[in-house]
Amino acid sequence: MLNGAVSQATASDVNARIDAVWRIEAARVISALGRIVGDLGLAEELAQDALVAALEQWPSEGIPRNPGAWLMTTGKRRAIDRIRRDVTLREKITIIGRELKDQEDPYDEVDERIDDAVGDDLLRLIFTACHPVLGSDARVALTLKAVGGMSTAEIARAFLSSEATIAQRIVRAKKTLLTKQVGFEAPTPQELPERLPTVLSVIYLIFNEGYVASSGDDWLRPQLCHDALRVGRMLCGLLPEESEVFALTALMELQASRIGARTDRNGNAVLLLDQQRSRWDRLLISRGLRALDRAHALGGARGNYALQAALAACHARAARAEDTDWATIAAIYATLAEESPSPVVELNRAVAVGMAYGPQAGLDLVDQLLDVPALQRYHLLPSVRGDLLAKLDRPEEAAAEFRRAADLAGNEQDRALLIKRAESAEA
Template sequence: MDRTTEDLLRRLAPQVLGALVRRYGHFDTAEDAVQEALLAASLQWPENGLPDHPRGWLITVAARRMTDLLRAEQARRRREEVAASLIPRDELLAPSPGERPRSAEDDDTLTLLFLCCHPALSPASQTALTLRAVGGLTTAEIARAYLVPEATMAQRISRAKQRVRASGVPFRLPPEPERAERLATVLRVLYLIFNEGYTATSGTSLVRADLAGEAIRLTRAVHRLLPDDGEVAGLLALMLLDDARRAARSRPDGTLVPLAEQDRRLWDRAAIAEGTALITDALARTRVGPYQLQAAIAAVHDEADRAEDTDWPQILALYELLERLAPGPVVTLNRAVALAMVEGPRAGLKLLATLGDDDRLAGHHRLEAVRAHLLDMAGEREAARAAYRLAASRTLSVPERRYLNARAARL
């Protein structure tokens, strides 16, 4: 199957799943039916050619399989009355009474995202279910991305679908009072997916480009559906501006290259231009939010032709605003670096000392890695070397461990 067809199937999968869940309910059964329709398409389309209406073709095939699955379940449970309530096949593509017609753009992707990010689910389950149902990734692909056995991931996804079904939540957008909170959860899940792709927390690869790319694709879909939401635009801009540096973040042998040492000629200028335009527009016309501020910081980094040209005072000011708006230890950690670049390493180390008793960073390698970097800047070589080694012992990422040990060895 060629890449164009594969991309089309991945883009249509959540729309088809949304159509079936909206019509029938039975999230887990609908997901199985959609997977079988996608498999049928991957086998038939390359041989017979693309149908005139690919989305309608997939919905029809998936709905027929859904009918078969439901009938089998009804037979097993002897619930014949359910069969009588099934919608005739010739009505599958017709809107329900009072339901407005839907277009390919006005699809169920956003509703499906809200469903996958239901508050009854844990963050890990929300992430896995989103990648499976909306992203179209197989269970094996998700398991590989998060370095867990496929059986473990299958159980996690299965339990998530059961929780969604048990919740009895209808397949529709949440009421207005809940929508902002639920959208925040959706964006957080997409942000977590991107971060795991941008810097893998464990394993031999620094970057998982497929996972980062999937997060960008899904966030583009949300932005297309909610073009006036500033935080959606901010998150998409942040992803584009960060991902633009991917080619320069590691050497051919996989060695990590820190931002200050990257060959900026390798950065994706088209992605930087798109991300900068997005964040500039969002800041000009919407209420400022945390994702927008993070995107603005990334834009300042990306706009510098050389590391020494970076506008650190502006970055420090943005981190100070971000800390007031969304305080947290990671924000403080990053502000300490910016403060060190503006006022010197001692000022950064003093701020870093305030995080020593924060349980949220206890044992995390990033705290020691930043401490080592600032001690190195301050000329405290022995203390920096010890901190680099401690940070290396705490990370599960092989490229990061090698980099930190190499920094220690250099000292």
């Protein structure tokens, strides 16, 4: 048995532990191996090899005291085996071998050099996956897969596309990186303005997939939110003069503060206005407000993420739902519509207008969006319309809209909530 390993664990316990460890360590292992082999596709393959080795050995030999270090070391050994097959890379064998040579039990101790480089390696992984040689959709899909640990099905849902299309997109992206000889490198200062926006959009997509799961039975996947927040905080440290980095991190901190109140004790979804605000995380709110102040100090008050964070801050500052400053929220949405126009922004503005100036004012705006192609399959359009109709005492129309929204919803919790609202309107 490995030194420090846990004994007498059942197979199910070990498999559950492996799943948890992999969720936490996958991006770190892939990014570190990517720095070694310079190939994202190969790095992911080597990391999977290490996972398979864990699945084979841990049930019988026990779980190592430091499972992350075990996976990292095993992946590096696999890298050495691969590199030995290429005579042009003999020098790398020496470098990697030197890191392992003096360890009595490489599976028992953390390699401090690896641990110190985790942040840089993860950023290299993100910037590599978002490299300009790839198309925009490929950058997002590849990063969600390699860094976020999302399945192809989840990414397909985010793109409103098929799993086969997304799988092909990821494969082609890896081949492009290999063909173009894109190394694991962070961008130069000259490249940063071009590449940073895509990186930020990827991070926020990962966060949103955790904050409102696009499919499945779970309303939340908090680990995805935590992963995105971790990367956002690292970016703040590495790019201290980039206002949008702080703005995005502020937005994620403020939204994450509500995670504990977004479901009831049975796991059912709880809407914003019905949440127990005493369950909001005040530490995350404080962090978010400080990050937003930093974004403003850097001159980014009218940036996309800064405006969204300002909206979240309005909710965070309201001790009760009825204290919410909806007029200010409507005004911020109007500014956001000017800076970053989109049908979804207009739909959210309609909600705020309805809260600030009455449901009819909101419904008038929503009805202007009914023929917008991008919203035809968006379940929140009929959901918002149903809510406004219910407030206008038009229950039959409201119920019909809620049921239409339920038919379009991809998440089971969303669907159940909308059906419940339809039944309530009918009653």
